[in-house]
Amino acid sequence: MSFRQAVGAATGAALLLLTAPAAAHALDEALVPAAAAIPAAPVAAAESVTVDTAGKLSVDGTITLSGTYRCSGATGPVFVSSSLVQGGGNVRHGIGGTRAVCDGAEHRWANTARLDTTAFAAGEAQVEATLMELRPGFLGLPLPHFHATSQRQVMLAQA
Known part of the structure; x- marks a missing residue:
């Protein structure tokens, strides 16, 4: 040819x-x-995740972050994950994960993790929360589907 x-x-x-x-x-x-x-399918309720303005820091290094979430129409397991960075650092530390219920109603979430006691101090920190679903994908392998994400400056207070 x-x-x-x-x-x-x-x-x-x-x-x-x-x-x-x-x-x-x-x-x-x-x-x-x-x-x-054929009428269009009804629009799903708004999906969101929020972060509370304050987080807790205990003397043993346990950090607790919290907020709210809302989602609907999930076909796989859904989780609220959160991460924290402080002092302009480049490293984000994962702070737990909570199983979410996607029924269209607003729910509270709280994630906790114990980190090195020198990693964080009371004061301002940047938190990111993500509402993520693991949907069945190719050959049944779970693939991430992001419902919502939120970033917020919070105040870590000594608990």
């Missing part, structure tokens, strides 16, 4: 791939002409 033939074959294949979705859509519309009459 010459170079010109190879380029022509590749171009033809690319055009076929580019036009296939439009052709499939047109076929769907021809087969289901009343599709426009």
Whole structure:
């Protein structure tokens, strides 16, 4: 096969791939002409995760962060994770994980972790909370699906 033939074959294949979705859509519309009459699914309740303005730091290095979350329509397990950084550092420390219930209602979460007592001190810190679902994916392997994330400056107080 010459170079010109190879380029022509590749171009033809690319055009076929580019036009296939439009052709499939047109076929769907021809087969289901009343599709426009089907009402849209109701919009899911807003999904969110918040972080409280204060965190607790005990003398043994145990840190507790908390907040609220809301989610719905989960097909796999959902968790609220949180992380903490202080003093302009580059290293985020994971602070626990809580199993979430995605029923559309607002719930409280609280995560706790015991870190080196010298890692953090009372004062300002940056917290990030994430509401993440593990959905079944290719060959049943769980894949992450992020429902919501939030960052907030908090005050770590000695507990």
